[in-house]
Amino acid sequence: MITLKSQDEIRKMRRASQIVFSCLSDLKEMTKPGRMTKELDIFVEQKITQMGGTPAFKGYRKFPASLCVSINDEVVHGIPSKRVIQEGDVVGLDLGVIYEGYYGDAAITLMIGAVPPETRRLVEVTEQSLYRGIHAAQVGHRVSDISYAVESYVTASGYSVVRQYAGHGIGRALHEAPEVPNFTTSAKGPRLRAGMVLAIEPMVNVGKSEVYLRADRWTAVTADGSLSAHFEHTVLITEQGPVILTSHSE
Numbered sequence: 001m002i003t004l005k006s007q008d009e010i011r012k013m014r015r016a017s018q019i020v021f022s023c024l025s026d027l028k029e030m031t032k033p034g035r036m037t038k039e040l041d042i043f044v045e046q047k048i049t050q051m052g053g054t055p056a057f058k059g060y061r062k063f064p065a066s067l068c069v070s071i072n073d074e075v076v077h078g079i080p081s082k083r084v085i086q087e088g089d090v091v092g093l094d095l096g097v098i099y100e101g102y103y104g105d106a107a108i109t110l111m112i113g114a115v116p117p118e119t120r121r122l123v124e125v126t127e128q129s130l131y132r133g134i135h136a137a138q139v140g141h142r143v144s145d146i147s148y149a150v151e152s153y154v155t156a157s158g159y160s161v162v163r164q165y166a167g168h169g170i171g172r173a174l175h176e177a178p179e180v181p182n183f184t185t186s187a188k189g190p191r192l193r194a195g196m197v198l199a200i201e202p203m204v205n206v207g208k209s210e211v212y213l214r215a216d217r218w219t220a221v222t223a224d225g226s227l228s229a230h231f232e233h234t235v236l237i238t239e240q241g242p243v244i245l246t247s248h249s250e
């Protein structure tokens with residue numbers, strides 16, 4: 001578990017996170033009907049390199065791409081391919097970057113063209129649950145306060161949170177302690193301190209919470225075929241409150 005102690009460390013994590021933000025901002029404009037998901041991956045890898053970063057996902061545990069693209073019932077870790085994005089799709093984009101040894105990580109879910117009101121509500125609830133979790137990430141609180149904030153909002157909205165994947169600490173590695181579940185458990189987790197950095201990332205399903213892996217051993221899909229959405233930010237804990245590192249560019 002990293003605790004940032006210097007302005008230089010914060011600068012590096014902020015820069016990694018800003019590269020992520022810049023890439024995702026461009027992807028919002030690029031992700032259109034008729035676009036192959038592999039095209040998005042190629043663009044992202046080139047842009048990360050141009051901005052002085054390194055893709056964090058490519059090669060991580062043998063993942064074959066720089067970007068995760070998960071569509072409709074795919075929850076996380078979808079592998080870019082020749083698949084063509086269609087009108088009405090729900091597209092999750094998850095991206096990580098390394099800058100001078102420090103990591104940034106974020107995810108968004110996009111609605112492509114016209115979608116039913118029920119789909120729009122799923123995406124809005126998922127995004128709002130992320131911000132409720134971030135608001136709970138205060139010095140002196142525990143990880144379980146984040147988990148409760150996410151889960152209570154999601155379940156009150158009629159959806160379920162994925163329990164097989166969770167948020168995580170982030171810093172000099174992509175995944176560090178502590179684990180940040182999107183649901184409450186008997187374990188409260190560590191107390192939050194200034195300088196800790198967390199990747200908070202609710203994954204929310206219309207139907208049941210269970211997921212399974214496809215044959216590629218990466219793509220997680222809802223077990224009941226229902227739609228899923230995913231949002232994530234890299235968040236620095238400070239005495240003044242949580243700071244979202246992946247929310248703005250330089």
